[in-house]
Amino acid sequence: MTITKFLFGAAAGVLVAGTAQAADLPIAPEPIDYVRVCDAFGAGFYYIPGTDTCLSVRGRVRAEYRYYDSEFSDHWRDYNSSMMRARGYLYMDARTNTEFGLLRAYNEIYVTTNSPGSTGVTLEHSFVQFGGFTFGKTQSFYDFVEYSTFAFAWKPGVSDEKLPVGAYTLAFGNGFSSTLSLEAAAERRxxxxxxxxxxxxxxxxxxNIRIDQGWGSAQIMGALHQVWPAYDASYTPESELGYAVGAGVVFNLPFAAGASVNLTGTYTRGATSYAGSDIYGPFGTNGGGVYDAALDASGDLELSSAWSVSGGFGFDFTPTVGANIQAGYLDYQNDASFGGDFKNYDLQGNITWTPVKGLLFGVETDYKYIDNESVAGLDDGSVWSAEFRAQRTF
Incomplete structure (x- = not known):
């Protein structure tokens, strides 16, 4: 064997051995894309892995127990005075900063079991926001909902409606903004x-035009609502244009922790629901005898008028104990309607205890008085309720 053959043989052996050893080495794993905290939008957001979208998933469990009674006559015996309720919430908020501004998608869904009653699913909010536009179901841009009580049995004299909208909001800076919105008219009839x-x-x-700053917030708002009668071959009344105008303000009070005061007022003609979402008519039932318009003696539409005002005050006795009180007044007028004229007086108050963060216990009492001004044979009356709430938000 020559020296050359020896060297080539040795090199080949080393190469084969090296190849075998390399084949035995472990393969490096793929990098793992861990969930990362997103602090761009506050606590609770994290990046969806593989994207630049931040997501917050939250929940709530609420249990409520209510006793409900009335001074109206015997037909109230058919209503449920005691009720128990369990409700579970799911909140999902996805946000992405883009070159056009914030892209946001938001869902709020809850499932409620009432006893007596049934179980149902409610899509409370579901909307997309992008570049100042809002599309989907959300709070009406007319509403300035700032009542501090539970409003479990009913709401005070204030509009509080979630409905499909198509809106554009222009931010002027320093907390000033204005919104123009097309909203589902059928939800307001x-x-x-x-x-x-x-x-x-x-x-x-x-x-609306509103301002949100450290001292609180304020808004002025207006709405147009078409009163559109159904077709009748013999006679169809002409349609009428209803409207609503209102204003609201909330002040954060500096003299006590958690203290604030709110005030909201609205006047409507032919758009009654803007004056209040829970109007008790002269027949003692929610909405009974309440109309946007009525046929007068000549067969034409006469628009109803209604105005309301609501105000409240809330403060904390201690870091864990708070109290809230809310009052409202609504005046409804339509002399052409059998429902006639009536007034609603509302008073609500509660005390809450938060022993640990996210957990709330509270008791509340609600009172409503219905003053029937012009319905023959119907007396004035009142309804009241007392409730207990246990709630965990996470």
């Missing part, structure tokens, strides 16, 4: 006495 509404013709047009 209170009926036509002696006649009926036709199909949904035009959406409601809603506009």
């Amino acid at each position: 209170m009926g036509i006495d002696g006649y009926s509404y036709g199909g949904a013709k035009y959406p409601d047009l809603v506009a």
